[in-house]
Amino acid sequence: MARPNRSAERQQDAISTLAATFAELGYRRTTTAVLAKRCGLTEVALYRLWPDKQAMFVAAIEFVGQHTERVWDEVAAGKAGGSAAERILGHEGKHLGEYGFHRILFAGFSETDEPAIRDALRTVYERLLRRIARHVGEHRGPDSQKGLPAAMATAWALLGLGTATNLGRELGLLGDRARRELFAAIGAHLLDGR
Secondary structure (H helix, E strand, C coil): CCCCCCHHHHHHHHHHHHHHHHHHHHHHHCCHHHHHHHHCCCHHHHHHHCCCHHHHHHHHHHHHHHHHHHHHHHHHHCCCCCCHHHHHHHHHHHHCCCCCCHHHHHHHHCCCCCHHHHHHHHHHHHHHHHHHHHHHHHHHCCCCCCCCCCHHHHHHHHHHHHHHHHHHHHCCCCCHHHHHHHHHHHHHHHHHCC
16 A cells, blocks of 8 residues: 655645745755755755755745735734734734744845746735735725725835835844834824824
């Protein structure tokens, strides 16, 4: 009797370690030897799960998107603290960048000449933008759009705010308190124009 294929399960077990390693070391400095060691696998076993380092990096990008969506869904489903958009904004103001996963996306931007990496980044950002825009639209309601940018434009601005505050953190230009205050003030303005 043939053994069941457990590749998908093993990939699931290894992906958070891959993501953490790429977040720490970046794409170019990460080697498959380091990835295998941190995952508790041999390189041969790692290559059975993904065909090459680029595929591992693409999987890490997809993991970051899925992780973010999962967290936002949990926060949005909460009952306290205003609309789903306000709850997500408050959560991100406190927790944005704490896992360093943004570094994977940042590293991916220098690799967009590789179609698989570019496509993975594009897919992640499209999904995040649609999700943000939907929450912004629900927050504002059908009658409150007057004088405010469209929900998708606001989604782009909020995503840009997150990117800018992560850059501020990485460069030591924003401490945690300043980052939270900046995120709260600009985020509220973008949501409601206040």
